[in-house]
Amino acid sequence: MEEKKEDIKPTKKKLSKAGRIILILIGIMVVFVLVAIALYQVPAIQKKFYPYVTIYRSKIVYFFKPPAKSVFEPSTNSTMDASVIANLTAMAPTATAIPEPTQTPNPTESTEQATPVVEESPTPLPTDIPPRVVLEGIVQEYQNFNSCGPANLKLAMSYWGWKGGFEDIERIIKPGWRDRNVSITEMLYYVQEHTDYDAVLRYGGEVDLARQLIAAGFPVLVERGYTHEVDWMGHYGVLDAYDDESQTFHIPDTNHGNLRIKYEQLQEGWDQFAGAYLVIFNPEDKDTVLHILGEQADPDFNYNYTLNKYQAKLEVAEAHEKYFVLFNLGELLNMKKQYVEAATMFDEAFKNYGWLPVEARPWRMIWYQFGPYESYYYTGRYEDVVSLAYKAVTDADEPALPETFLWSGRANVKLGNTGTAIFEFRRALQWHPRWEPAIAELEALGEKP
Numbered sequence: 001m002e003e004k005k006e007d008i009k010p011t012k013k014k015l016s017k018a019g020r021i022i023l024i025l026i027g028i029m030v031v032f033v034l035v036a037i038a039l040y041q042v043p044a045i046q047k048k049f050y051p052y053v054t055i056y057r058s059k060i061v062y063f064f065k066p067p068a069k070s071v072f073e074p075s076t077n078s079t080m081d082a083s084v085i086a087n088l089t090a091m092a093p094t095a096t097a098i099p100e101p102t103q104t105p106n107p108t109e110s111t112e113q114a115t116p117v118v119e120e121s122p123t124p125l126p127t128d129i130p131p132r133v134v135l136e137g138i139v140q141e142y143q144n145f146n147s148c149g150p151a152n153l154k155l156a157m158s159y160w161g162w163k164g165g166f167e168d169i170e171r172i173i174k175p176g177w178r179d180r181n182v183s184i185t186e187m188l189y190y191v192q193e194h195t196d197y198d199a200v201l202r203y204g205g206e207v208d209l210a211r212q213l214i215a216a217g218f219p220v221l222v223e224r225g226y227t228h229e230v231d232w233m234g235h236y237g238v239l240d241a242y243d244d245e246s247q248t249f250h251i252p253d254t255n256h257g258n259l260r261i262k263y264e265q266l267q268e269g270w271d272q273f274a275g276a277y278l279v280i281f282n283p284e285d286k287d288t289v290l291h292i293l294g295e296q297a298d299p300d301f302n303y304n305y306t307l308n309k310y311q312a313k314l315e316v317a318e319a320h321e322k323y324f325v326l327f328n329l330g331e332l333l334n335m336k337k338q339y340v341e342a343a344t345m346f347d348e349a350f351k352n353y354g355w356l357p358v359e360a361r362p363w364r365m366i367w368y369q370f371g372p373y374e375s376y377y378y379t380g381r382y383e384d385v386v387s388l389a390y391k392a393v394t395d396a397d398e399p400a401l402p403e404t405f406l407w408s409g410r411a412n413v414k415l416g417n418t419g420t421a422i423f424e425f426r427r428a429l430q431w432h433p434r435w436e437p438a439i440a441e442l443e444a445l446g447e448k449p
Contacts, residue, residue: 067395149182204306224269373407385411
């Protein structure tokens, strides 16, 4: 007799209590993440939490793709067409001999709480300055993320009684608050065009000159390199005091507060940016400042003097210093519009960069200095401009590099890649809104910004 088969019905497997709790927690986390992402789109909230997001994002990105491992290799077969040669001929500067270093005059004698000395006809300066000078009046300022330049500029101008905030400065020279860099030339522009003060920008700065300026009542804003945690980066600082006994300068640092930095340490980091320094003053004090600078007051003399200084330094530089020295020489030659010679120096700098240990490579340098783009562009090496720009953008966790996009766009115009160029100029404006150079490039192509 055939056995009767029972119908077998599938049964639902019930989740355990622990399983239900896990699902609930996952749901809560998903909702939390979605709400956080939505809130982060609010500009005020984004600006507040952006530094923390960026720090952790960069740690993750740089862990999986270390930017120091990538190396830029300049091309060796670039040729210059007739138009490039004609432009170089038209821009060629008058040849000037590079001067030998000479002693800069000392400033007028000063007390610890020094104030600027105004003279209708500056007289010879005494040979000695006080062993210790402290300038009073600078109001400590702490920067926002990537606001090193505006914060230090505000701090320096506070010595002269300026009452604005660094947000006022940002609106003019850093309207895109995520922009990675404000150059020292942009700060000079702000002082001269948007305040009642004046300023001079020079290179080849040295400890003794900084002491002389401080002793005469003038703080000195310097650009220097330093190692933050494990990475090298650029940073501004205002020197407002010195002490010969301890061999230190005082810096009211916008990141770390009051710092005492040894003369030798300051000079080492300062030399990584060709000794760039900005001196701000009241217009009536201009003769006094120029008198302190002596021959360095003349920009052409200053360029040549600084070239001579770093050319001599190249002969004795340690292996880890040569990249910076070569890069400085390229920057200085570029400022003098000697583009062929500048490009050669940058080629050597990038070659030296590839020889450095990975952990010692200053991969952020192209965030701060744009001479390679300019010199390669004006020598017809447009592919090199595009390649270097690509490296800078892909190395960064966030491509907030408007100058990089500007030069990439210009090079793409020359290469006939008009659509790409327009895209690059618009990206420059994304990070630096209302930026006149990018707007001018778009208008030249018949495009609206």
